[in-house]
Amino acid sequence: MIPPVKDVSVPSTYSNIDLAAAANAQFIIYYYGVHWDAALTQAWMVPTQALLLGKIKAAEMIDTIDKNLDQYRAMKAAGITPTAVK
Numbered sequence: 001m002i003p004p005v006k007d008v009s010v011p012s013t014y015s016n017i018d019l020a021a022a023a024n025a026q027f028i029i030y031y032y033g034v035h036w037d038a039a040l041t042q043a044w045m046v047p048t049q050a051l052l053l054g055k056i057k058a059a060e061m062i063d064t065i066d067k068n069l070d071q072y073r074a075m076k077a078a079g080i081t082p083t084a085v086k
Contacts, residue, residue: 039082043068 047064050056056064075082 037082040072043072 044065047056047061047068050064051058051061072082
């Protein structure tokens with residue numbers, strides 16, 4: 001995790017990270033890697049499991065998580081309660 005801190009630059013070992021945009025992002029608290037919202041947890045957990053099981057590559061995992069979180073946020077913004085896939 002790289003927390004956005006005002007006037008602190010991104011470490012040189014990381015690229016393509018926009019902390020200015022992150023400063024305005026939604027902050028999600030996880031408890032031991034689990035979130036009380038099953039749909040939100042599943043948005044990142046399923047692609048992460050697929051990566052660890054060798055079913056997808058890291059770039060695909062990141063793309064899938066981004067897509068899942070975009071869908072999750074759109075549903076929340078529309079007033080729809082996202083549900084976890086069964």
